[in-house]
Amino acid sequence: MSVVLVFLLVIIGFAGWWLSHQRLMAKPWLEQGVIGDVVGMEGSTLPTAKIGLGVFLAVVGCLFALFASAYFMRMALSDWRPLPVPRLLWLNTGVLVLSSIALQCASVAARKGQIGTVRLGLATAGLTALAFLIGQLMAWRELTEDGYLLASNPANSFFYLITGLHGLHILGGLVGLGRTAAHAWNGAPPERLRLSVELCAMYWHFLLFVWLAIFALLSGWAATFIDICRQLLT
Amino acid sequence: MVDITPADAIPPAEVAEVELYHPHGWWTKYVFSQDAKVIAIQYSVTATAIGMVALVLSWLMRLQLGFPGTFDFITPEAYYQFITMHGMIMVIYLLTALFLGGFGNYLIPLMVGARDMVFPYVNMLSYWIYLLAVLVLVSSFFAPGGPTGAGWTLYPPQAIMTGTPGGQDWGIILMLVSLILFIIGFTMGGLNYVVTVLQGRTRGMTLMRLPLTVWGIFTATVMALLAFPALFVACVMMLFDRVLGTSFFMPAIVEMGEQLQRGGGSPILFQHLFWFFGHPEVYIVALPAFGIVSDLISTHARKNIFGYRMMVWAIIGIGALSFVVWAHHMYVSGMHPYFGFFFATTTLIIAIPTAIKVYNWVLTLWRGDIHLTIPMLFALAFIVTFVNGGLTGLFLGNVVVDVPLSDTMFVVAHFHMVMGVAPILVIFGAIYHWYPKVTGRMLNETLGQFHFWVTFLGAYLIFFPMHYLGLMGVPRRYNELTDMTVMTESAQHLNSFISIMAFIVGFAQIVFLFNLIWSIRHGREAGGNPWRATTLEWQTPQTPPAHGNFGKDLPIVYRWAYDYSVPGAKEDFIPQNVPGSFGLSKEPA
Numbered sequence: 001m002s003v004v005l006v007f008l009l010v011i012i013g014f015a016g017w018w019l020s021h022q023r024l025m026a027k028p029w030l031e032q033g034v035i036g037d038v039v040g041m042e043g044s045t046l047p048t049a050k051i052g053l054g055v056f057l058a059v060v061g062c063l064f065a066l067f068a069s070a071y072f073m074r075m076a077l078s079d080w081r082p083l084p085v086p087r088l089l090w091l092n093t094g095v096l097v098l099s100s101i102a103l104q105c106a107s108v109a110a111r112k113g114q115i116g117t118v119r120l121g122l123a124t125a126g127l128t129a130l131a132f133l134i135g136q137l138m139a140w141r142e143l144t145e146d147g148y149l150l151a152s153n154p155a156n157s158f159f160y161l162i163t164g165l166h167g168l169h170i171l172g173g174l175v176g177l178g179r180t181a182a183h184a185w186n187g188a189p190p191e192r193l194r195l196s197v198e199l200c201a202m203y204w205h206f207l208l209f210v211w212l213a214i215f216a217l218l219s220g221w222a223a224t225f226i227d228i229c230r231q232l233l234t
Numbered sequence: 235m236v237d238i239t240p241a242d243a244i245p246p247a248e249v250a251e252v253e254l255y256h257p258h259g260w261w262t263k264y265v266f267s268q269d270a271k272v273i274a275i276q277y278s279v280t281a282t283a284i285g286m287v288a289l290v291l292s293w294l295m296r297l298q299l300g301f302p303g304t305f306d307f308i309t310p311e312a313y314y315q316f317i318t319m320h321g322m323i324m325v326i327y328l329l330t331a332l333f334l335g336g337f338g339n340y341l342i343p344l345m346v347g348a349r350d351m352v353f354p355y356v357n358m359l360s361y362w363i364y365l366l367a368v369l370v371l372v373s374s375f376f377a378p379g380g381p382t383g384a385g386w387t388l389y390p391p392q393a394i395m396t397g398t399p400g401g402q403d404w405g406i407i408l409m410l411v412s413l414i415l416f417i418i419g420f421t422m423g424g425l426n427y428v429v430t431v432l433q434g435r436t437r438g439m440t441l442m443r444l445p446l447t448v449w450g451i452f453t454a455t456v457m458a459l460l461a462f463p464a465l466f467v468a469c470v471m472m473l474f475d476r477v478l479g480t481s482f483f484m485p486a487i488v489e490m491g492e493q494l495q496r497g498g499g500s501p502i503l504f505q506h507l508f509w510f511f512g513h514p515e516v517y518i519v520a521l522p523a524f525g526i527v528s529d530l531i532s533t534h535a536r537k538n539i540f541g542y543r544m545m546v547w548a549i550i551g552i553g554a555l556s557f558v559v560w561a562h563h564m565y566v567s568g569m570h571p572y573f574g575f576f577f578a579t580t581t582l583i584i585a586i587p588t589a590i591k592v593y594n595w596v597l598t599l600w601r602g603d604i605h606l607t608i609p610m611l612f613a614l615a616f617i618v619t620f621v622n623g624g625l626t627g628l629f630l631g632n633v634v635v636d637v638p639l640s641d642t643m644f645v646v647a648h649f650h651m652v653m654g655v656a657p658i659l660v661i662f663g664a665i666y667h668w669y670p671k672v673t674g675r676m677l678n679e680t681l682g683q684f685h686f687w688v689t690f691l692g693a694y695l696i697f698f699p700m701h702y703l704g705l706m707g708v709p710r711r712y713n714e715l716t717d718m719t720v721m722t723e724s725a726q727h728l729n730s731f732i733s734i735m736a737f738i739v740g741f742a743q744i745v746f747l748f749n750l751i752w753s754i755r756h757g758r759e760a761g762g763n764p765w766r767a768t769t770l771e772w773q774t775p776q777t778p779p780a781h782g783n784f785g786k787d788l789p790i791v792y793r794w795a796y797d798y799s800v801p802g803a804k805e806d807f808i809p810q811n812v813p814g815s816f817g818l819s820k821e822p823a
Binding site for chain 2: 025080
């Protein structure tokens with residue numbers, strides 16, 4: 001469970017940092033405001049939707065951290081036989097990076113109000129994300145044809161389970177991307193469009209990060225890395 | 235609302251209000267509503283309905299335990315199914331849904347001074363997915379083989395094997411699917427509760443001016459958002475094991491004389507994942523109860539809450555600590571002694587912030603102007619019950635005491651006291667407290683007194699003897715105890731007595747339900763603020779609050795939520811939206 005505890009530590013650290021800015025030492029029983037002396041709004045100046053997405057991504061991160069924890073615990077048992085990582089995954093990783101870059105460009109363009117570039121970026125991101133999903137399916141087929149079936153070894157089971165779940169999250173993102181594209185083509189107000197594009201970019205970058213972590217996990221580098229850390233500590 | 239002029243002295247809001255979604259017809263107003271108040275009522279009604287199913291299941295279990303051999307239809311399989319569904323429904327589909335989905339939805343927007351949740355559409359989806367989860371759960375009663383009988387912890391490998399009811403039928407699959415749906419639905423709702431507290435607060439409502447109810451629900455939701463994924467992971471992996479033949483949790487095992495295909499998996503892995511969710515779940519239920527009870531005590535004792543800052547810090551501290559104690563549910567799984575020692579220590583450390591809360595409640599009551607209203611009675615009963623349940627928790631938190639007691643009725647008595655009876659008492663108190671706001675009418679006082687005394691005394695008559703049975707060595711999870719040496723004649727009499735009390739307490743809940751329905755039309759008119767309380771939900775222009783909650787202008791908050799019996803004030807309470815020096819008969823020095 002060490003992975004998820006480290007993840008929680010990060011969350012707690014962030015929550016602690018935020019709480020430390022919230023005047024938790026205040027003595028509310030001594031403070032009465034008077035008329036005219038009211039502050040602005042009490043929340044953050046960030047758009048609410050962004051904060052909502054941030055909280056959601058923390059939940060998604062927790063989910064994948066738990067899978068990683070389970071992966072390491074199951075890995076320690078004797079019947080674990082690692083499976084060869086298909087070379088195709090490198091290509092898929094490249095495609096997903098492209099997708100993220102395209103959305104970042106769209107996000108920058110939205111800030112500058114260049115609607116043409118926004119559309120181009122959104123279309124590229126959508127197509128490359130689809131290509132990533134198709135690539136993942138092809139990697140699955142390659143593995144099953146080589147006899148690495150879902151139930152034949154826990155390493156295989158984890159591979160299909162985790163990549164599948166990540167794919168589902170990309171698929172959900174594509175729904176959001178589709179709605180953003182609809183905004184971009186139907187001429188939504190620029191402020192609204194800009195927020196949508198930024199939300200998509202945030203989600204995409206996060207899923208790219210999750211994918212890189214999963215890739216490191218499934219290919220065994222994460223285990224090697226943790227071994228090195230452990231040796232350094234002992 | 236208290237009339238405070240001059241309005242022109244108040245600077246205009248810097249941020250324009252978000253446009254509210256307005257319903258267009260009956261369906262979008264009452265069924266597919268995006269109004270948090272309607273969603274709250276939908277959540278509460280659904281949770282209560284499924285909770286009644288769990289209540290009947292507990293009666294059936296008590297019939298078997300109290301009068302063994304009398305009721306032929308309660309087979310061993312059926313008994314296990316009753317146990318499993320009773321536990322799962324009560325913990326997740328009733329308590330979690332009612333506290334967070336019910337009270338969270340109703341109270342958060344009103345208490346922080348918002349017009350609605352920040353993502354109303356997602357909030358609506360949350361309820362409908364919850365309803366779907368409940369329906370899937372209920373459908374397992376009618377599936378071939380019946381619901382799962384794996385125990386509410388669903389431990390593999392037995393949960394998905396032939397000997398367990400529903401293990402190789404539909405029962406366990408429907409259970410897991412239902413839980414997965416519940417978690418998806420809850421995440422949608424939870425995002426709303428958290429982000430509304432972060433972003434929806436009205437002007438002047440700093441974090442340290444929030445009522446403790448909001449603090450409790452907020453912290454519990456944050457915990458739930460981080461803990462439920464563990465259950466999600468466990469459920470998905472077990473579903474794979476059951477349906478697709480993987481071996482995440484399945485060890486090499488012989489079933490009915492045949493070696494199964496699977497092997498190498500770790501049941502302990504499931505236990506870690508399950509309890510990583512399961513222990514925070516205790517506090518997901520307890521923290522909203524802590525928050526609500528603080529507000530009930532302060533309001534009905536007409537006194538500010540003692541140690542507000544400590545209360546807030548304790549809530550946060552309990553929330554963080556509860557993530558590092560999960561393995562105390564696994565002392566009997568054969569863990570390394572140092573591991574057990576670590577978890578025993580963290581478990582006992584949680585007693586510190588919890589004890590701070592208990593002291594502060596008692597000190598709030600000290601020299602208060604205590605009104606023994608029904609909500610106050612329930613709040614007082616909660617303190618006593620929580621202390622009782624918490625004390626046996628100190629027993630069970632120690633490895634050496636837990637190991638012999640772990641499989642006895644003592645554990646059943648402990649967790650029913652601390653996370654069954656105690657939070658339910660708060661729920662009752664909260665319903666008596668906020669029902670006037672929801673419906674505009676008071677609940678019937680006489681029926682309320684009857685409900686309280688029967689429930690409170692009855693619960694003790696059920697669970698106190700159960701501790702004693704546990705110490706004698708009466709095991710839990712057994713459907714038939716008659717031939718055991720520990721079941722002396724007197725122990726069996728005690729068991730029958732517990733069963734009879736369980737029927738009586740259950741009956742009192744039916745009286746309560748009658749009261750809820752009857753008072754909608756026939757209750758005494760409540761007015762806007764019958765308890766003379768300070769928090770914003772009592773200051774709405776309409777009762778029940780209309781769509782948008784606060785009329786034309788959102789309230790502005792000038793003070794904390796606990797200005798009761800302020801010296802020199804005209805009345806014994808000053809609402810949160812009354813500016814400083816207003817409400818006082820003379821200017822403070």
